Amino acid sequence: MSELITNIGELMTQNLEVGTVHNAAVVLDGERIAWIGDGAKAPAADTVTDAGGRALLPGWVDSHSHLIFAGDRTAEFEARMAGESYSAGGIAVSMNATRAASDYELTRLALGRAAEALSQGTTYLETKTGYGLDVENEARSARIAASMADEVTYLGAHLVPAGSDPEDYTDLVCGQMLRAVRPYVKWADVFCETGAFTPAQSRRVLQACADAGLGLRVHGNQLGRGAGVALAVEFGAASVDHVNYLSDDDVALLAGSWSAWDGGAGTRGTVATVLPACDLSTRQPLAPARRLLDAGVQLAIASNCNPGTSYTSSMAYCVTTAVLQMHLSVQEAVRAATWGGALALGRETGVDLDGRRAVGSIAVGHRADLHMLNAPSATHLAYRPGIPLTHAVWRAGLRER
Numbered sequence: 001m002s003e004l005i006t007n008i009g010e011l012m013t014q015n016l017e018v019g020t021v022h023n024a025a026v027v028l029d030g031e032r033i034a035w036i037g038d039g040a041k042a043p044a045a046d047t048v049t050d051a052g053g054r055a056l057l058p059g060w061v062d063s064h065s066h067l068i069f070a071g072d073r074t075a076e077f078e079a080r081m082a083g084e085s086y087s088a089g090g091i092a093v094s095m096n097a098t099r100a101a102s103d104y105e106l107t108r109l110a111l112g113r114a115a116e117a118l119s120q121g122t123t124y125l126e127t128k129t130g131y132g133l134d135v136e137n138e139a140r141s142a143r144i145a146a147s148m149a150d151e152v153t154y155l156g157a158h159l160v161p162a163g164s165d166p167e168d169y170t171d172l173v174c175g176q177m178l179r180a181v182r183p184y185v186k187w188a189d190v191f192c193e194t195g196a197f198t199p200a201q202s203r204r205v206l207q208a209c210a211d212a213g214l215g216l217r218v219h220g221n222q223l224g225r226g227a228g229v230a231l232a233v234e235f236g237a238a239s240v241d242h243v244n245y246l247s248d249d250d251v252a253l254l255a256g257s258w259s260a261w262d263g264g265a266g267t268r269g270t271v272a273t274v275l276p277a278c279d280l281s282t283r284q285p286l287a288p289a290r291r292l293l294d295a296g297v298q299l300a301i302a303s304n305c306n307p308g309t310s311y312t313s314s315m316a317y318c319v320t321t322a323v324l325q326m327h328l329s330v331q332e333a334v335r336a337a338t339w340g341g342a343l344a345l346g347r348e349t350g351v352d353l354d355g356r357r358a359v360g361s362i363a364v365g366h367r368a369d370l371h372m373l374n375a376p377s378a379t380h381l382a383y384r385p386g387i388p389l390t391h392a393v394w395r396a397g398l399r400e401r
């Protein structure tokens with residue numbers, strides 16, 4: 001079945017050859033985008049959808065979330081709003097609730113969060129383990145994540161559980177736990193921060209996971225300057241996330257990591273993924289997204305949806321914040337939340353080993369993941385903050401909303 005979406009007021013493709021087109025049309029053929037162009041020249045299709053002059057964007061690509069958890073941390077949030085600062089210790093509260101939840105309950109909760117994201121335009125979703133923190137519960141979290149997310153990341157190195165020796169726990173993360181999650185995950189991550197994993201422990205985790213054939217990601221430089229960015233670049237991680245506290249050397253390392261990449265071939269660098277909703281919820285200084293872009297770093301914006309630091313799956317909220325408070329243009333912020341997220345997951349081009357099409361931009365042959373706003377332009381995301389602007393969502397060519 002083919003579908004013609006016509007009368008699109010603003011088509012923001014994030015495809016550099018096409019750019020943004022007005023009075024445009026798109027044809028979907030099954031799960032793929034088959035045609036893009038001037039509405040007056042659109043070919044016929046089996047069905048026609050009139051966009052009524054609305055804006056059409058790629059679906060959001062949320063490259064950083066933690067959806068596999070049970071329990072509630074409202075009290076911690078309230079304490080933070082009253083002046084307490086965030087520390088990694090709250091992860092243990094979610095760990096206890098997650099371990100106590102049944103498979104059915106954990107799956108139901110995760111699916112509910114993914115559905116909430118999809119209804120707001122998120123059509124491609126990464127999620128992580130990291131609230132199990134023993135072999136059985138990390139493997140269970142990975143299995144559940146693989147049943148509901150597009151990309152799954154192993155985050156056994158999220159927190160050293162109370163009572164465990166940090167070096168022994170790091171051994172477990174690098175050994176038995178890694179073997180148990182391996183069938184379900186494509187990526188590995190480590191929280192390299194004071195109070196979580198030291199640079200030496202993080203290095204061990206990254207090496208073991210790289211040796212196991214996993215792609216790498218790092219939670220780094222969230223609560224202070226540290227080794228996260230340097231380790232991520234050294235190990236060729238696909239992304240380093242948070243990046244609130246950066247030295248000039250960190251920024252230069254990230255920019256330099258892209259110097260041999262020409263947009264297609266060449267060695268890929270490390271994407272800097274900023275998490276604006278997390279920065280607001282933890283009252284951290286906002287990550288320096290403007291400085292990173294100006295330095296030539298590839299940028300992604302993600303929700304970091306999790307029970308502790310960022311309990312929202314709204315990518316629109318993140319984009320709005322990036323424009324209003326991080327000083328990105330609407331085009332830059334939308335790009336970082338679509339194409340940038342796809343780049344951070346290695347999914348912005350080509351077809352992956354499972355035959356999945358590229359996501360994050362509207363281009364012929366890419367997966368038909370589309371987000372229509374109830375507005376004439378994407379500028380309304382920042383101009384009308386807080387207004388639920390999602391009008392329609394297509395995922396792999398299927399109308400989801």
Ligand SMILES: N=CN[C@@H](CCC(=O)O)C(=O)O
Pocket residue numbers: 088090091094191219222278304306307308309310
């Ligand atoms: N910073 C580390 N991990 C999560 C928060 C985990 C939690 O507090 O539950 C994050 O990305 O912000």
Ligand SMILES: [Zn+2]
Pocket residue numbers: 064065066219304306
């Ligand atoms: Zn996170």
